[in-house]
Amino acid sequence: xxxxxxxxxxxxxxxxxxxxxxxxxxxxxxxxxxxxxxxxxxxxxxxxxxxxxxxxxxxxxxxxxxxxxxxxxxxxxxxxxxxxxxxxxxxxxxxxxxxxxxxxxxxxxxxxxxxxxxxxxxxxxxxxxxxxxxxxxxxxxxxxxxxxxxxxxxxxxxxxxxxxxxxxxxxxxxxxxxxxxxxxxxxxxxxxxxxxxxxxxxxxxxxxxxxxxxxxxxxxxxxxxxxxxxxxxxxxxxxxxxxxxxxxxxxxxxxxxxxxxxxxxxxxxxxxxxxxxxxxxxxxxxxxxxxxxxxxxxxxxxxxxxxxxxxxxxxxxxx
Amino acid sequence: xxxxxxxxxxxxxxxxxxxxxxxxxxxxxxxxxxxxxxxxxxxxxxxxxxxxxxxxxxxxxxxxxxxxxxxxxxxxxxxxxxxxxxxxxxxxxxxxxxxxxxxxxxxxxxxxxxxxxxxxxxxxxxxxxxxxxxxxxxxxxxxxxxxxxxxxxxxxxxxxxxxxxxxxxxxxxxxxxxxxxxxxxxxxxxxxxxxxxxxxxxxxxxxxxxxxxxxxxxxxxxxxxxxxxxxxxxxxxxxxxxxxxxxxxxxxxxxxxxxxxxxxxxxxxxxxxxxxxxxxxxxxxxxxxxxxxxxxxxxxxxxxxxxxxxxxxxxxxxxxxxxxxxxxxxxxxxxxxxxxxxxxxxxxxxxxxxxxxxxxxxxxxxxxxxxxxxxxxxxxxxxxxxxxxxxxxxxxxxxxxxxxxxxxxx
Numbered sequence: 001x002x003x004x005x006x007x008x009x010x011x012x013x014x015x016x017x018x019x020x021x022x023x024x025x026x027x028x029x030x031x032x033x034x035x036x037x038x039x040x041x042x043x044x045x046x047x048x049x050x051x052x053x054x055x056x057x058x059x060x061x062x063x064x065x066x067x068x069x070x071x072x073x074x075x076x077x078x079x080x081x082x083x084x085x086x087x088x089x090x091x092x093x094x095x096x097x098x099x100x101x102x103x104x105x106x107x108x109x110x111x112x113x114x115x116x117x118x119x120x121x122x123x124x125x126x127x128x129x130x131x132x133x134x135x136x137x138x139x140x141x142x143x144x145x146x147x148x149x150x151x152x153x154x155x156x157x158x159x160x161x162x163x164x165x166x167x168x169x170x171x172x173x174x175x176x177x178x179x180x181x182x183x184x185x186x187x188x189x190x191x192x193x194x195x196x197x198x199x200x201x202x203x204x205x206x207x208x209x210x211x212x213x214x215x216x217x218x219x220x221x222x223x224x225x226x227x228x229x230x231x232x233x234x235x236x237x238x239x240x241x242x243x244x245x246x247x248x249x250x251x252x253x254x255x256x257x258x259x260x261x262x263x264x265x266x267x268x269x270x271x272x273x274x275x276x277x278x279x280x281x282x283x284x285x286x287x288x289x290x291x292x293x294x295x296x297x298x299x300x301x302x303x304x305x306x307x308x309x310x311x312x313x314x315x316x317x318x319x
Numbered sequence: 320x321x322x323x324x325x326x327x328x329x330x331x332x333x334x335x336x337x338x339x340x341x342x343x344x345x346x347x348x349x350x351x352x353x354x355x356x357x358x359x360x361x362x363x364x365x366x367x368x369x370x371x372x373x374x375x376x377x378x379x380x381x382x383x384x385x386x387x388x389x390x391x392x393x394x395x396x397x398x399x400x401x402x403x404x405x406x407x408x409x410x411x412x413x414x415x416x417x418x419x420x421x422x423x424x425x426x427x428x429x430x431x432x433x434x435x436x437x438x439x440x441x442x443x444x445x446x447x448x449x450x451x452x453x454x455x456x457x458x459x460x461x462x463x464x465x466x467x468x469x470x471x472x473x474x475x476x477x478x479x480x481x482x483x484x485x486x487x488x489x490x491x492x493x494x495x496x497x498x499x500x501x502x503x504x505x506x507x508x509x510x511x512x513x514x515x516x517x518x519x520x521x522x523x524x525x526x527x528x529x530x531x532x533x534x535x536x537x538x539x540x541x542x543x544x545x546x547x548x549x550x551x552x553x554x555x556x557x558x559x560x561x562x563x564x565x566x567x568x569x570x571x572x573x574x575x576x577x578x579x580x581x582x583x584x585x586x587x588x589x590x591x592x593x594x595x596x597x598x599x600x601x602x603x604x605x606x607x608x609x610x611x612x613x614x615x616x617x618x619x620x621x622x623x624x625x626x627x628x629x630x631x632x633x634x635x636x637x638x639x640x641x642x643x644x645x646x647x648x649x650x651x652x653x654x655x656x657x658x659x660x661x662x663x664x665x666x667x668x669x670x671x672x673x674x675x676x677x678x679x680x681x682x683x684x685x686x687x688x689x690x691x692x693x694x695x696x697x698x699x700x701x702x703x704x705x706x707x708x709x710x711x712x713x714x715x716x717x718x719x720x721x722x723x724x725x726x727x728x729x
Contacts, residue, residue, distance in 0.1 A: 063413060064388060064392050064413075065388070065391055065392055065413045065414050065415050065625075066412075066413045066414040066415075078727060082723060083723070084720070085720065149560050149561075150556070150557050150560045151557055151558070151560045151561035152560070152561055153560075166494070166495065167494075167553065171553070171556055171557065171560075174556045174557075174559075174560065174705075175556075176706075259694065260694060261694075261697065261698070261701060262701050262705070263698050263701045263702050263706065264698050275691055275694065276691075278384070278385050278388070279690055279691035279694075280689065280690055280691040280724060280728070281388075281409070281413060281690070282724075282727070282728065285727065
């Protein structure tokens, strides 16, 4: 795999004109590709391949084991025209993303600002706030089930002590109106663990900017909006993009906690895809759903990228 | 010449016999309670059959169906799998479970309870062997019966009595219930079971068309709704969320006077509340007379996935596992086996009750064209029972959705 590179001639002689072989840049490129080959192979075999397969499958009635016939755009037409649950799932997912992403960013940023203060025990707090990133899985979800338990849970017990009437306490996962807010509150907890990103960015904001702002008489709040946010905007932007993509694919929690209930209120897009693929064995239909989700996510990301020109500032950028 | 042929055959057979075959068995038993028994069953088989060795792999319960499906699709499935009893026809229709009739399964029919045998029958052929099942009973607290002036030796037989007894058992402290006599959706009995209990079905005979809006189904959902309305939908839901498990089980702590649950629940009660004075009786029906769907059950079948390298040996093991293996399982685990003989080797009172209850137990299958119908049906139950939607309308909506899935799956 060394290509046809000839060894470079000694410097004392004039270089012979080379017709074949590689010049320095090409050689460098080849080595570069060689180094990323393991990843590239993995990507081609395990990501791009299956993606293209699922694209093809979305135009068939594929059920994994017994049929694989071409049905044209039928799956897509059915999804968009007949399937009320598809729209329900899309609506639930949009609702979740609309709240969980901005609130998650606000939470992470707020905690980062707090942990950026010079106080005693700062390291201890940073460790504590990082815990949500370390603790995951079903055990944590079961704890949340207890937190949201209408009768004996932490939240409702607290609200009851604060004087909320017994009959006005939310039923959380038992009530379609409260099930998604409960999941959004849960997501805040995970979002808190991502304060590290913002903290790293905050550390990179030059002190002298704050000093100049203070001399100009800017209040701390004004400083935050005029200095901090613009300077860490690339990180916020990054978290928006990844946050939206993540929120669109949020569903495993609903599988474990609510199975999509009550009354389909937590039937998220991913959960519906999963049920369609592995319970109903309609893999072709599920593939079509997955591709629609990809298109939606790409579209949103595209819009975000276009909007970002207005508010994201990269260092060293001349405007 | 004949002699030479015979000798040659013997030699070949000997050759084949000397080749030991290893079979892969997948099941969801990995817990401290289950593991020793499955290990014992396999050791017993392996000792007897040096040429067919079985290797056991534990696959977590929720992953087993998808893992099996993926393995079948990848053409390297396990040879035998213990899998959900309700979806064997689906796997038969989708060419995932092997046709065991071709391997001689028909001759085993008489050894199994007919309603369980039927769970693995698809278009007249057999695609699995029943391993274990369960059947549901009404459990009632005798001490609480006495406390409210009910005769503890006269449990409810009809829906009417169930309702009257439950009202007597209800207790309120101020505005909230501290005890609820009975609620049809607490415990282990859903709408579909209650419809069968009332002598109806939400599917046509061969599971190809939903009949969610038939009069019995609508009436039954209406009944569940009335029951909830009387207690208050909010109370019913909030009360349920205070239920714990183990020693905090609502029936053990006296929060519920009566509950519908599986036969194995008796073992749970014995473990956590050995002194609880309770009765275990057949589920009440609208008329008081039992029928084929009075109780309902689930469980597991043994299947040989399509693509097994050794289908004959796999079938031989599955046959032994469903009969002799099930006997060991029943004795040690108290699960009710699908094989009649295996069920007779356990003589506890609970087991005798289960055995007698089998002919009144419906073990239904999921329709192959809409295996995921349950989540759609569940939504209609929730909408009607907890959110005030009209029962017929809720069922109509679910039926429309299910019909759509069926049409697109044809």
